[in-house]
Amino acid sequence: MTVPAETRKEWIRSRRQRKKVARRARFRRQMVRYMVLCLLLVLGWSGFTKLPWTLKHGQEDILVHGNQVVSVEQIRGAIADVGKTPLYRVNPRLLEKQIVALKAVKHAFVRRYALPKPRIVVEVLEEFPWASYSQGPEQPVECVIAQSGRMIPIKDFPSITQPQLIFYGKPGMKMDHSNVAQWAKWVAYISEQTGQPVEYVDLRNSNDVQIQNGDLHLKLGIADTSLTRRLGRLTSVLAAIQPMKSRLEYIDLSLDNNIPLKVSKKEKEAKDIKERTSATAATTHPI
Missing domain, CATH: 3.40.50.11690 (Cell division protein FtsQ/DivIB)
Incomplete structure (x- = not known):
């Protein structure tokens, strides 16, 4: 069966048009993805830089649990330099070493929390x-x-x-x-x-x-x-x-x-003297 030339040209033209539309739609979808990704990156960066990562109330935001001999002030004083440092830059292992340097502390465990408010929680196990x-x-x-x-x-x-x-x-x-x-x-x-x-x-x-x-x-x-x-x-x-x-x-x-x-x-000599004294008294005052 022979297809007329005009019909074939029209079919080729419509096919090219569909490919062009699909290409434009694919480009728009990619652009939307890139824009959403950039928006998420901007929001993430803004949240990372704008959120209050430091302890708002200083050492009062350092919570201590498990201490009986070591005072809260001693533990807070051992890690006093953490008050103005952003939480994401705080090394918990380093803080634990500083706390264990207190002679009454056997083990220490430090946890960082950003929400609902920045704080540091210290769990201590004291020496027996x-x-x-x-x-x-x-x-x-x-x-x-x-x-x-x-x-x-x-x-x-x-x-x-x-x-x-x-x-x-x-x-x-x-x-x-x-x-x-x-x-x-x-x-x-x-x-x-x-x-x-x-x-x-x-x-x-x-x-x-x-x-x-x-x-x-x-x-x-x-x-x-x-x-x-x-x-x-x-x-x-x-x-x-x-x-x-x-x-x-x-x-x-x-x-x-x-x-x-x-x-x-x-004690032996004292006992002998006591016995001799008793014997002398009995001789001097006979019954």
Whole structure:
């Protein structure tokens, strides 16, 4: 079948026209997409630059949770430079390190919030007090030893609990978690055998460590790997020292072969004098 030339030309012309219309429609759609994208970018940039990203009320917008020993002011003071910094530029990990620098804080978690208002929320986990530290029996307690071995100054954190167990040591004494764990086992071992709590541990002389356990004074010598074995012999002498307990000055557990006991001479002499005085009075005034 032969198509007339005029009809074919008309068909070609209409086809070109449809392609042109489709091309224009596609161009308009692309332009609309680009305009919407540009508008979103402008709105996003405006919101990013115009919103109040800094803390409006300064340190009052720093909220602290979980603190009992460390005051809110101390935590806010540790991150005081964050007040004028935009939240998107604040590094939470850096703030956590600054807060953990406070000796009573074990862990810290910092969160940033932009809505409904800019604020910083700090969650803290404090150190757990294990023992008190002093330089000697005549000196006041200076620090609290945490379970991690960290020394927490009482002057900086006056509300911290001061445990009854006291460690006497030289100025600048340091402990770590392993030291605390080991001494906790030894102290518990002694208390388990005697049924009395340990009052203090004297570490001022590392070659002559001493412990006061109720009415018993123990000399441990060097606190080395053999101390657990030497402490295990304490049970064997408890029954033997009962008659002389009032005159017992100390129990020496520093030796491996035997357990020396020292009896106080002053109390013995006083007892002898009292007995002689009673005998003389009975002779002078017979019944």
